[in-house]
Amino acid sequence: MIAFVCRPSYSQNLDINTLMSIQDTRTPFMNSTMKGVSFSAYIMAPAVPIAMLGVGLATSNSSLSTAGLQVGAGILLTTATTMAMKSLFQRPRPYDSYPGELHPLQYENSYSFPSGHTSVAFATATSLSLQIRKWYVTVPAFLWAATVGYSRMYLGVHYPSDVLVGLLVGVVSGYLSYKLQELIKPDSQMPLIKHSF
Numbered sequence: 001m002i003a004f005v006c007r008p009s010y011s012q013n014l015d016i017n018t019l020m021s022i023q024d025t026r027t028p029f030m031n032s033t034m035k036g037v038s039f040s041a042y043i044m045a046p047a048v049p050i051a052m053l054g055v056g057l058a059t060s061n062s063s064l065s066t067a068g069l070q071v072g073a074g075i076l077l078t079t080a081t082t083m084a085m086k087s088l089f090q091r092p093r094p095y096d097s098y099p100g101e102l103h104p105l106q107y108e109n110s111y112s113f114p115s116g117h118t119s120v121a122f123a124t125a126t127s128l129s130l131q132i133r134k135w136y137v138t139v140p141a142f143l144w145a146a147t148v149g150y151s152r153m154y155l156g157v158h159y160p161s162d163v164l165v166g167l168l169v170g171v172v173s174g175y176l177s178y179k180l181q182e183l184i185k186p187d188s189q190m191p192l193i194k195h196s197f
Contacts (some may be wrong), residue, residue, distance in 0.1 A: 002057030015159040019094055019102055022153050031105055034151040040113045041117040041148045045075050045124050052131075070181040071127040071174075078123035078173035079116070082166065086111040092158055115166035121145035122170025123177075130178045145170070 049072035056065030091113035095104040110116070132138075142153035149167060152158040158166075 012186060015161050016094065016101070018160045019128055019153060019156060023102065023156060026154070027103075030154070034154040035105065037147050038117055038151040038155060040144070041121045044144070045120045046123055048128060049075065060172060066181065066185060067131040070177055071124065071131065073180070074123045074127040074174040074177035075120055077177055078119045078170050081169050081173060082114055082116045082119045085114055085165075085169070086116070089113045091162070093157060095156055102156050103124075105155060106155055108157050113162045113165065114169055115149065115152050115162040117152050118145070118149040118163045118166030119170040119173070121148040122167050123174040124170075126171045126174025130174065133136075164187075 020096040042093075049068045052068030052071060053065055054068075056062065056068055084182045090111050093104075093108060093112045095102045095107070103109075125138075128141050129138040145167075148162040152163055153160060
């Protein structure tokens with residue numbers, strides 16, 4: 001109770017308490033799994049637009065090529081926004097603020113707010129889901145992005161609020177790049193595949 005009162009704010013208290021609760025659930029299997037999931041954000045983010053652009057060019061499918069460019073633009077936008085926000089807010093990592101309470105599974109050199117891995121994952125999922133409107137693309141894409149966000153908390157490198165804002169930045173970036181594509185190239189046949197249930 002004393003620790004609760006001494007901490008700076010309710011939101012910060014919720015942030016740190018959530019991380020400590022997650023920390024208590026760690027297992028060796030989940031440790032390695034969450035490291036892999038976290039790392040996948042920076043593999044999938046470039047791989048998806050490059051693959052779409054490459055296949056589009058190879059098959060002379062201009063719609064697919066345009067879609068690849070849009071997905072890439074969304075990822076670049078979210079990366080730039082995230083880096084600017086990190087520089088602006090300069091929030092320390094959780095383990096730097098609570099060295100005796102949090103024990104991270106890895107360390108990062110950048111600031112904490114917002115989560116770059118999460119924003120990139122959600123920008124990728126949002127852009128891909130807008131381009132290929134099938135539930136079997138949308139659901140796995142967002143489940144993957146959500147798991148990336150969780151992995152950042154599990155590893156002890158981000159607060160829940162870092163992840164939440166990263167999610168918002170990623171979704172907005174993906175959506176804005178899609179709408180920008182519509183303005184620049186309104187005659188493009190988008191989305192590639194509409195929702196079908």
